[in-house]
Amino acid sequence: MTRVLIVDDKDENLYYLRALLGGHGYVVDEARHGAEALVVARSHPPDVVVSDLLMPVMDGYTLLRYWKADATLRRAPFIVYTATYTEEKDAKLARDLGADAFILKPSEPEDFLAELAAVLSRGTSDTEPRRPVADQEEILQVYSEALIRKLEEKSLQLEDANRRLGRSTMQLEMAGRLARLGGWWLDRGARHVVWSDEVCRIHGEPEGTAPDVERAIAYYEERHRPIIRRAVERCFADGTPWDLELELHSRDGRHLNVRVIGEAVRDDMGRVSRIQGAFQDVTEIRRAQRERRDLALRLQQTLESMSDAVLMFDPAWRVVFLNPMGERLLHRSRAELLGKVVWEEFPEAVGSTFQVEYERAVRTRSRVQFVEYFTPLETWFDVTAYPTDDGLVVYFRDVTARREADRRLAQQATMLDKAQDAILVRGLDDTILYWNKSAERLYGWTADEAIGRNAHELVNDGSAEFVEAKRELMSRGEWTGTLRQVARDGRRVVTECRWTLVRNDAGEPESVLAINTDVTDRRNLEQQFLRAQRLESIGTLAGGIAHDLNNVLAPVMMSLDLLRDLAGPQGHDLIESLRSSVGRGADLVRQVLSFARGLDGRKERVDARTVVREIEAVLRETFPKRIEIVVEVPDAPARLMGDPTQLHQVVMNLAVNARDAMPKGGQLRIVVSREDLSGAAAVQLHLAPGRYVRVAVADSGAGISPEHQEIIFEPFFTTKDVGHGTGLGLSTVQSIVRGHDGAIQLQSELGKGSIFSCWFPLVGADDEQPSAPNPARRLPRGDGEFILVVDDEPSIRAVADRILTRHGYRVATAADGHEALERWREHRTELDAIITDVAMPGMDGPELIAALRAEGADVPIIVASGYVTDEGAGRLLEVATEFFVSKPFSAETLLTTLRGVLVGR
Template identity: 45%
Template sequence: RLPQRIEPGIESWYNRIHPEDKERVTTGIHNAIDSGEKEWCDEYRFFRKDGSSAYVLDRGYIIHDDEGSPVRMIGGMTDQSERKRNEDKLREQAALLDKAQDAIIVRDLGHKILYWNRSAERLYGWASGEAVGQSEKELIYKDTNEYHTAMETTLTRGEWTGEMEHRNRDNLELIVESRWTLVRNEKDEPDSILTINTDLTARKKLEQQFLRAQRLESIGTLAGGIAHDLNNVLAPIMMSIGILKLNETDEKRLRLLSSIESSAQRGADMVNQVLSFARGVEGCRVSMNPMYVVRDIQKIINDTFPKNIGFKLTAPKDLWLVNADPTQIQQVLMNLCVNARDAMEGGGELTLSLENAVLDEVYSGMNPDSNPGPYVVITVEDTGTGIPRELRERIFDPFFTTKEVGKGTGLGLATGLLIVKAHNGFINLYSEVGKGSRFNVYLPATATPESAAKVAREQTQLPQGNDELILIADDEEGIRIVTEKTLERFGYRVLVARNGAEAVALYAQHGKEVAAVLLDMAMPVMDGPATIIALKAMNPKVRIIGSSGQASSGGVAKAVGAGVNHFVPKPYTAETLLTTLRKLLDPPDES
């Protein structure tokens, strides 16, 4: 009820309706009457007698005569001003919560999500509309035991704080600092739980790296202290074996001495490996053709690997030179080949290939370990068991091994990565469970003037755009910036989106102009496959290039199922991107 009486009559009522609401209210009433409705209802602003404005809920019941014609309307209005103010306040607070850097979630006592802010969307990858209504416990928690423990503590004490392991939409592990607060209703009964989660994943990784560095420093100190004594123990053994072999003619004893010599040498190599890893890699570097090292590895593989493992070697005749330590490079490649052998217990195919490659600014912008310039790429590929996704980030960690006790130290890949980085190179891994793994070792190369000139000519012949408009959708800012500059440099116009939802919105505005969409498969809010479906719904003929850093990503398979046939693997070069783009935009000549 309004606090003051108003004059009776429809004119008095009409004059008190807020000018901005009059047309909508009167149109609504006329529509209800004309369509034969029995009642009408609306909310609008209404002026009180003192001139102040109220927000009212007005209900009217339409009275009809015996012939069914409307003759009058009776009803009443309720002052909703307080509710409206509360709703506006809640909206303002929700807007502030959306601007918070932390993920803020509200759920009821049955675990159902009631509120999910923008930072929660960014952290976990689900949009608010997808998360609200779902069970928080099943959606983001890896360990439900710690969830129930925190729940019991919150219900008992009113709050709980601690670290938890969560998972995002891509099932990747997140570490968060979680703060739970019990919210009570007006009857002081437990009603819901407010959770504020701070992402600690990056910080935890830095802490792990710091602790690892401290551990390695300790290992270095320990190894340095004992290396001298160990070498003093091994040196006379190895020298004595050489003398004994000179005076020995019995074949059985010679084989025994060779076995002892091999074991002693292995012990010395193990000491040097630990020292190399803990203290850093030095060595004698020379300008060399990597084929010299690879030929030695080929001989070892042919002589010692099981016969059910086939071996293939490919390399160009004009392979560039690298400035490297041959022994260290052999150690890196031999370790990769041995790992490949161990992954193919039932047999398979091992391929060792070498090629010249020039990395451009686009590729190096996506891969912080690389620099633009010439490289020799050495690829070790197998058809073995593959490496599960959850292990790929850990296989280069020191002392991490999946082999049985006594069969691996966990230092092979870690030392290999250290050696390659010391040569200003890097390693890329692509793997798919059940299909095999591929390690690409990139070593900076010394290109001859002739080959450098050839590459320069090839780069100037990269396909140019014709002022087409390209829509880029990628959640990585560095990739967006580099790709945008590259496309603009080669004659394209560019629109940029940070996620699938923004890409769909931009396409809705500029779809008639957009010639193609470059779409990342793994993005928050709306991922690549979902974006493809939305874009295809707007335009079934939309041309899309998919991009992904995971060769075995499920998103790629979904994209193929949705009709996307062009892909560029991350990190990609300008040549790969521009060539793929022209293939998409320029249909083949049917003639």
């Protein structure tokens, strides 16, 4: 085989020619300069030599001269292959020195091989240089000039290269720091390893550190030290390179993964004179790789264990991944599907929503989500698909059962809509999730309006009751109670609530089921009932007070007639004043009973002027000073038939409402007038035409809206806050006015106040004069009759005894029923009449009467009481009591009644 000697100081040139020639069947020897070429050629004579010109140690021109001067070597043709000398005289010089061919770099491989073959085919014809030896001086002169010229050019090139190298070195150092990459070398026979700055930093040593070989090896893990030692020895021995990844401990204690690369550097004689290489800290790279592997493993495990099915396609729609859940849902194994085109494996999906949506996701590079039924599998799938750079990822789940559950829920929701109770579901944050038709009816909000709103804000008006109820619900899991809530139109509603905490499969609270029943009407009825009970209790209390007050007033009233006789004419006015006061006290007691117990009040002639003046005095004492009170009454009497107590209640109620309508102050006007109602005006008020007393109460408050005016007289309607009013006031006023054959009228305008006018039929003549006081008359006297007085009040017994004795009667007294029976038994043949109280300790009046009748007493019995309950009245009827006087009574009433009873007997 043809042997070719290549001489070039550039490794890349050697590599190129070695590959080119070796690939075409040539045996190749190499040398890096002329001196080495001579050594190689003498040991392995070549068939042809291919040499560069500018090289270290010995250049190509010198080699050519030595080559042609050697009788053995010059038999092999010499080809100059260079890019250094490109001028024609350079080529001429080479040929003058005996070169067989001159080829410029770079040349096409085919051209180079053709020239080489041509040279070999013709061989070398000249055994001496082409020019005579005498011309050697001229040749050397030309050679020297060419060499100097090219060296200057080379120097300039090197200078430029050095500048570029400087910049590159800085960039390389920067890159080395970023990549944690440095260089090193070790000369044969040297004791110290030379490290770059970055290698020093990696070892935790200061820059410029050059450790000896053993110290450098000692940084490595103990198990790795023999490995690096053998690598160094082998490389020095035969040039074997290495690329190892080892572990070491830096001086500052870091445990590092490092990559160590080493290769041989040969001298002119081809011996390994140095090992040089690279050193890189790959700790972070390996850590990142481990993290990526761990992440990939976790991702794989996650996808494998997901409850959702996962299916992945490549751009050609081939299946590249399917997790176990996907196998179950598709009823196909991974082995069957991996690498297969999905549309071929599931032809029923071609043209379906699945294909349309998948292709849309890939085309638009956007996520798609849909629910679709796949007939071959008889399954509803909820599908979400995401495009990726590698294809499409599809997540899907079987929602067949859920859709069936949704269908059943829809049916149940329809049934819930028919329920009478308001049913709603809200999240733990009180967001409304469900709202049935009854909730719409109760609260006035449609489902569309309510769902998504906050229940606390929507219907509970931010009440603290709701917050407390929710706290108990979260603690106990359920809550039952009553809430005051608000409807859309502002109506206050009372609901009876039953709340249940709904939990998910894991037992965690998820939502609240609330069933609310409207109990507003029932609660109002209960309040009315409780009010009635309260009034009954007040009535019972008032009855007891009335009894005691009447017992207090009775002796005073009876004593006045005695005092009149004793005082003489000069004291009559004072006594009459006392009589009026005691009578008024008795009337007040009767009015309290009438109001508290609902006792039928007697109707009498009442002057509305008097009623209003009495109320005016109360208002001026009790109402705030910021309210101006104006009262207007006519000069003529304004009489009507009515119950004074109830009339007081009407005017007082209207006045209090007027005060409440002016919280910041204003004018309260009460006007009494006599009015003639014509036909039209009377018809409007539903009254008969005629003459009426009008009592009007006006305020300067905010007024009443038209919608409220229509319902203001309805029971329980009120515009006041909770706890301020029952809503019964105006309803009661209207009832009382109508009970007096009258009418009530409201006139109001927003911002201008309100006027309530009450109309009552006028009675009596205009010219009616006050009646003159009755002249004093003689009180009826007895004729020695024996009277038994029974009362638990000592003062009443004492005054009655004195009055009766003074007016011709004999008297015996008893403090209770038992003592009265003893007196009866002592004087049964003498007694002519018995006067007894009703309420007494021990044996009361009805029991005494029953006992007397049982013992055959037929004497008349007069019952005197300040207050008789319904039960007491019934018991009196049972014992057939015929005679009754109401405490307090005057001496005249007592004597007249007693005289009438005795005469009647």
